[in-house]
Amino acid sequence: MKKHINKLFVLGSLLFLASSCETEGQLTTLATVTFPSSIEVSSSTIVLKEDTSEQSALLVSWPKVTYPIAAPVSYAIQFDLPTDITGSEAWAKSKRVDVGEDVLSKSFTGFELNKIATDLGLKPNVAGELVIRVESSMDHRIYSDPVTIKVTPYLKTVVIGEIYMPGSYQGWAVETAAALTEIQLGIYQGYMTLPEGAGPGFKLNKGRNWAQFYGAGDTNADLKNMSDTDFSLPGAGSYQIKVNLNTLKWSSTPYAWGIVGTSQAGGWDNSTPMSYDHQTKTWKITTNLTPGALKFRLNNSWTINYGPADPSTNTINLDNGGAYDIPEAGLYEVTFKINETDPTSTGYPKTATCTIVKK
Template sequence: MKKYIKKLALLCTILFLGASCTNDAVLTTLQEVSFSGKVEASSSTIVLTADSTNDPVVVFSWPEVVYPVQAPVTYALQFDIPSAILGTTAWNNAIRVEVGEDALSKSLLGTDLNKIALALGLQSDIAGEIVVRVESNLDRRIYSEPITLTVTPYVKTVVFGAIYMPGSYQDFNIDTAAALDAISSGIYQGYVSFPDSKGLGFKFNTERNWNQFYGADANGNLQKMSDTDFQIATAGSYQMTVNLNTLKWTASPYSWGIVGDATHEPTRDDANYGWNHSSKMTYNHQLKTWKFTGVLRAGNLKFRLNDSWTINYGAKNNDEGIMYLDNAGAHYIGEAGTYEITFTINDIDPANNGYPPTGTYTVTKI
């Protein structure tokens, strides 16, 4: 009899604790939470142009949402058109922009708002309406009242053509010189690697011949038919930009690299050395592909730009040969040895076009 009484008491205790937990959850969920004020935009009528691409064009701000749970609140913006925020499918196809934890404002560049407006179906060079609301999330999602913006998007004119960059890096052979593609009227961009074993001089040619070319003037700017070579500062890989309108050029250090525990063993001072230091790749300007050749350990690798995690690509698996922007995955090297790694990406004019969602790669044991 005592045994059954003990079992009954234990069962009652479990039921009581379960009911208490359930009641607490219900009380938390049912407590009212809402935005205490309106979402505000720094401008409600915005005309976008190519000149505003890299400029902040609107700032959204909103009041803090107070939840009964003491923890960071995550905020996001949702964009849609007025006809799509009604009925059972309201906001289902909205474009969502993450803002972050406990952030109460978000600024958008012209390029970002332009992409959103065009993706929502607004016509270029015609004013149209989009609606914006703020999402807050902690133990549930709460939405602000929407506000309406009048936005005039634009479509960037597609520019074709290229100029060519013969130089010491490829023995000034115009037939194999790197092509710099047009990114705007009179402006060209591309990538070149200058090896340590070659010189640092180069010129710009408008055709694959020497009928018309640009060399350096006394200040290092472009001058037609000048015999003086331009000079890069040091060996390495660069993003080259040439403006024939202003007769100026720039060379920005620019290099993709592989990173991961497959690239380097831990050191005494850094147990994650391979993840903290990129192994640089060089650019094949004829194939428009980045390449690494060297010894790898068994382990993982990814690709990142300029030895930083700001722009990085990871693989979802070892089989499809595709790297995905900001993906947490990596390619696994199963056996140590000497490998050739290639990475191909359409990264022309990333300042205006952004970086593509994917790139392709190969891993070959040699």
């Protein structure tokens, strides 16, 4: 009798497990999941222009995809040519843009869309077709029906110009003011640090002289030729400055490289920000360090960080997990130098350089 009971128990357990596995399968990959409706684009015919490249050129939106389990859904957008979306290599050459979890739209500037179009082989100043689809993923991926748009890319102009930023932060000396480099036609970018106690005012000069300059117009963000009103920064700190002479607008974004690690006060959680020397284009800090690790990261975040692949050198590598070892406590001067290109178009460089010197 006992043997029969044991057999019944084992059989019941197997049936229960089979039922559980079947249920789990139905809740995930065995369930049918589809896009409930088509994706939408803000325009089906787009002619891109370099002088409006910072403006939004395309908005892609899509419906929420519902999976059988309650969890975040990740979305991405794929762009491809009509000739590459069929056959065994379908979508293999596509340009894929991650959007994020539970996000149902994505806007692309003219610059971003132009790069996608030209990377896929569309010719400048000639209308060509791009196919767009949205990818949804949780435990498995599904795709929307594709949408086709016509895009006319532009040929990016090679630019090497500069404008200059004299202000209270450096005594209004235009000869030594921070330079903003032209990264696109009529669009300039640069970096500066406003020290504690310095005034927030500045101007924007076409040359290292006062023959032509811009001051604030109707608002602080507007450029007005030869205006006596100063532009104003929000307060002390380091900034990335962008100026668009096509639209006569400017903006400032908090931006600072910092040291991070167990050798500095914030440990691995909080960076100590460095200051930008605009004349040498070097980030610097003089501070007390204790024995421990040290590396570099941007804006107190791990999104962009550098560590040494070889700690015996002054070369540091993008996204490298290594760190320098600070052997003894004391006052140190630490510098960080990077090729400050436009990260939107070129990304951050694979290497930067640094120095760590005990005073």
